[in-house]
Amino acid sequence: MGLFGRLFKKSKKEINKIEIVSRKPVGKFRVLQIFQILGRQILSGEVLEGVIYPGYKLKGKDVGVIMAIEKEHRRVDFAVSGDTVALILENNMKAEKGDILEVYQS
Numbered sequence: 001m002g003l004f005g006r007l008f009k010k011s012k013k014e015i016n017k018i019e020i021v022s023r024k025p026v027g028k029f030r031v032l033q034i035f036q037i038l039g040r041q042i043l044s045g046e047v048l049e050g051v052i053y054p055g056y057k058l059k060g061k062d063v064g065v066i067m068a069i070e071k072e073h074r075r076v077d078f079a080v081s082g083d084t085v086a087l088i089l090e091n092n093m094k095a096e097k098g099d100i101l102e103v104y105q106s
Contacts, residue, residue, distance in 0.1 A: 026050045027103035029058065029087070031095050040067070041092045043101075045084070052079045052087070052103050060101040064093035 027050020035042040041064070054077075058064045068088040069076050079085045095101065 025059075025102040025104055026056070027052055027081070029101045029103055031097060031099045031101065032084075033097065034095060035086075036092075041089045042086050043089065043095060044086045047079045047081050047083045047085065048100065049081050050103060051081075052085075053077070055106045057104045057106055058087070058089070058093065058095075058101045059104060060093070060095050060099050062093040062095070064095075065090040065106070 028048040029043070029045055029052065030048055031043050031045045033044040035044065043058075052066065052069065054066050054068055056066050058066065066087050067090045069079050070086045070088065071079065071083060076085070
């Protein structure tokens with residue numbers, strides 16, 4: 001590692017920290033089941049309000065980024081209120097069955 005690499009190296013806390021920039025949530029999601037498949041966390045549940053797209057962020061006790069959305073074992077571009085979907089997350093977050101998570105734009 002060069003001199004600049006050592007000077008501007010980010011700590012592990014900074015790399016793993018995800019921030020929410022928007023102030024107003026665009027939707028809500030209720031967690032019905034939680035899975036771990038191939039190292040990815042998958043939250044299965046129901047969209048209560050709004051529209052959810054990949055790249056949006058979920059906030060509960062922790063924050064997670066939505067990598068993909070699946071409905072009836074098929075990838076979809078978005079989910080609207082009333083849909084039962086599986087959200088594939090980029091990182092693991094602390095969520096429990098029955099939690100209602102807020103959805104924010106990225």
